[in-house]
Amino acid sequence: MDHTPFLDDAYAQAKKSYDEGGLPIGAVLVASTGQVLGRGHNQRVQRGSPILHGEMDCLQNAGRRASYRDAVLYTTLSPCMMCSGTIVQFGIPRVVIADVENFEGDVPFLESRGVTVEIVPHAPSIALMRRFIAEKPDLWAEDIADT
Amino acid sequence: MDHTPFLDDAYAQAKKSYDEGGLPIGAVLVASTGQVLGRGHNQRVQRGSPILHGEMDCLQNAGRRASYRDAVLYTTLSPCMMCSGTIVQFGIPRVVIADVENFEGDVPFLESRGVTVEIVPHAPSIALMRRFIAEKPDLWAEDIADT
Numbered sequence: 001m002d003h004t005p006f007l008d009d010a011y012a013q014a015k016k017s018y019d020e021g022g023l024p025i026g027a028v029l030v031a032s033t034g035q036v037l038g039r040g041h042n043q044r045v046q047r048g049s050p051i052l053h054g055e056m057d058c059l060q061n062a063g064r065r066a067s068y069r070d071a072v073l074y075t076t077l078s079p080c081m082m083c084s085g086t087i088v089q090f091g092i093p094r095v096v097i098a099d100v101e102n103f104e105g106d107v108p109f110l111e112s113r114g115v116t117v118e119i120v121p122h123a124p125s126i127a128l129m130r131r132f133i134a135e136k137p138d139l140w141a142e143d144i145a146d147t
Numbered sequence: 148m149d150h151t152p153f154l155d156d157a158y159a160q161a162k163k164s165y166d167e168g169g170l171p172i173g174a175v176l177v178a179s180t181g182q183v184l185g186r187g188h189n190q191r192v193q194r195g196s197p198i199l200h201g202e203m204d205c206l207q208n209a210g211r212r213a214s215y216r217d218a219v220l221y222t223t224l225s226p227c228m229m230c231s232g233t234i235v236q237f238g239i240p241r242v243v244i245a246d247v248e249n250f251e252g253d254v255p256f257l258e259s260r261g262v263t264v265e266i267v268p269h270a271p272s273i274a275l276m277r278r279f280i281a282e283k284p285d286l287w288a289e290d291i292a293d294t
Contacts, residue, residue, distance in 0.1 A: 044211065051198070051207050051233065060198050064191065066294045081260075085232015086198065091292045113228075145238045147213045 006030050006074040007098050007122045009039065013054065014076045014128055017041035023143055024128045027058035027075040029068075029092075037071060038062025044143055053143075055083040059090065068092045076125040078105030080144060088113040098122035102129040103144070153177050153221040154245050154269045156186065160201065161223045161275060164188035170290055171275045174205035174222040176215075176239075184218060185209025191290055200290075202230040206237065215239045223272040225252030227291060235260040245269035249276040250291070 006028050013026025023042035030036055040057030043049045052060065055075050068090045078100045079087060087095060087110060094116045100107070107117050133140050141147050153175050160173025170189035177183055187204030190196045199207065202222050215237045225247045226234060234242055234257060241263045247254070254264050280287045288294050 048211055049207055050209075050211050050237070051203050056198050060196055062197075064195055064197050064289065066289060068292065081236035082229070082233040085227075085235075086229040088232075089228035089292060090197070142211065142213060145215065145236060 001032075001034065001072075003074070003096050003118070003120050006036075006072075007076075007096070007120060007125070009036065010054075010074045010076045010098065011122060011125045011128070013039055013041040013058075014125060017043075017046070017054075018128060018132060020046055022046050023054075023139065024132045025054035025075070025077045027054040027073060029058050029062045030072050030074065032070050032072070037065075042143070045139070051082070053080065053083050055079055056086065059086065072096060074098070076122065077129055078103050078107065079110070081106055081109070084110050087115055094118070096120055098125040099129055101126055102133060148179075148181065148219075150221070150243050150265070150267050153183075153219075154223075154243070154267060154272070156183065157201075157221045157223045157245065158269060158272045158275070160186055160188040160205075161272060164190075164193070164201075165275060165279060167193055169193050170201075170286065171279045172201035172222070172224045174201040174220060176205050176209045177219050177221060179217050179219070184212075189290065192286070198229070200227065200230050202226055203233065206233065219243060221245070223269065224276055225250050225254065226257070228253055228256070231257050234262055241265070243267055245272040246276055248273055249280060 010026040014024040018024035022045040026041040038061040043052035157173040161171040165171035169192035173188040185208040190199035
């Protein structure tokens with residue numbers, strides 16, 4: 001499967017959030033058929049939510065599902081431990097990450113729990129996140145509880 | 148600090164959810180002063196949410212916070228990997244668990260990441276969860292993605 005359309009889709013979520021004054025991190029959940037099951041972006045600013053990271057908002061929007069065994073999660077930024085734990089708990093077998101430069105996350109943890117991780121650098125996602133961290137370092141620190 | 152009032156408080160959340168037809172799992176976030184910062188319960192049925200486990204709903208309700216270093220999370224059931232990852236990511240230093248009989252969770256993971264875990268068996272929480280699993284095994288399986 002060509003990852004580019006889905007990374008672009010996740011980036012569009014990130015850009016939407018940035019334009020709203022929020023954290024520019026987006027995610028898309030995709031079935032093996034290519035069907036998009038859900039999209040989302042960080043909602044810390046927009047909804048005052050500490051738990052709705054991009055990946056979590058995406059999974060929330062994908063709704064209740066019997067299984068995630070057929071799904072791939074695309075995300076613009078390497079998942080934090082909350083989102084990584086969620087990926088493992090939900091049994092999502094594969095994650096495609098656009099940016100590990102601005103935040104490393106914990107890829108070894110995901111792999112140790114059987115998740116296949118593909119790092120596919122996506123220049124717009126990386127550039128937007130870098131710009132955001134420079135513009136709003138305090139908000140970024142709050143989002144990763146690094147305060 | 149006496150844990151009983153806060154375990155009772157988390158149980159009241161679980162019971163409220165059970166009475167609504169939902170999963171009977173509740174949580175309370177408490178500051179070291181004893182102030183309750185947030186309460187919540189599983190919202191899978193009530194809000195159709197796959198991510199609002201009891202602990203997540205509690206943290207959502209506690210809102211945006213600069214730090215969790217001063218907080219204790221009380222939960223009626225051992226945290227799943229989503230909730231465990233969140234506890235680690237948020238830097239919550241201490242978790243008190245009422246029930247590890249109906250669901251083990253991954254206490255060693257929490258401890259390996261520096262979280263202090265106290266298991267304080269709370270009979271009403273254990274009995275209610277046992278009753279729920281017997282009554283609605285499919286809903287329970289869905290909630291832990293064991294399908």
